Amino acid sequence: MAEIPANIQRAREQWRYRGQERPPFAEPVDDTQESVWDYPRPPRIEIDSRQVIVRYCDTLVAETIQAFRVLETASPPCFYVPRQAISDGVLVRSPGSSFCEWKxxxxxxxxxxxxxxxxLNAAWSYEEPFEGFERIAGFVSFYPALVECYVQGIRVQPQPGRFYGGWVTPEVVGPFKGLPGTESW
Incomplete structure (x- = not known):
């Protein structure tokens, strides 16, 4: 488990929305939906037993009913699948990396x-996440803008923008962080 540096702690404290209040521009929800504005910061990890399938070029990349959803204010959930759910030999380590102030x-x-x-760079994982995110260590999430991702048979839509990898499913309501001008959400 990686130690959380002081500058990251300070960055975490800057967020206005933390799942305790919806902004005036939040879309309304009904009884079958979730607002991403109700998701917390720091993000929450939930077990999701719905069937998750990832495909690329008609090839099954992953399939599981043991995924985690990571829920963070303003973003659609990212689904993380266990390594054993990934088809043998289809994932290879890429030279790149990124950083999340939470994970x-x-x-x-x-x-x-x-x-x-x-x-290239179709998926990511946290091998040694920060404290509080140990449950997803070694689990893998995929970019639905690059591969076909399904939850319970429904094709996932990608989170807007090019940076984030959230999975937009019918029950999730935004607006979602990702487009220009949403960086501070």
Missing amino acids: GSAQWWSIVLPDRTKL
Whole structure:
């Protein structure tokens, strides 16, 4: 488990919305929906037993009913699947990485198919996450903008923008962080 540096602690304290109040621009929800503005900061991890499938070029990349959803204010959930749910040999470590102020350093992964088709940086994982996120250590999430992701048979839509990897499902209501001008959400 990685130690949380003081500058990261300070950055965490700057967020206005933390799931305790919805902004005036939040979309209304009904009894079958969740508002991303009710999700907390720091993010919450939930077990999700719905079937999760990830495909690329008609190849099954992952399938599980033992995923975690990470819920963070303003973003649709990211689904994380256990390594054992990923088809053998399709993920290879990418040289890149990114950083989350809540979870720590993320390792990037590429998909390589038997015919040598390759998709760079299609997934990420936290191998040594910060305290509070140990449950997702070694689990992998995929970018639905790059691969086909399904939850209970419904194709996931990608979170807006190019940076985030949230999974937009019918029960999740925004607006979502990701487009220009939403950086401070």
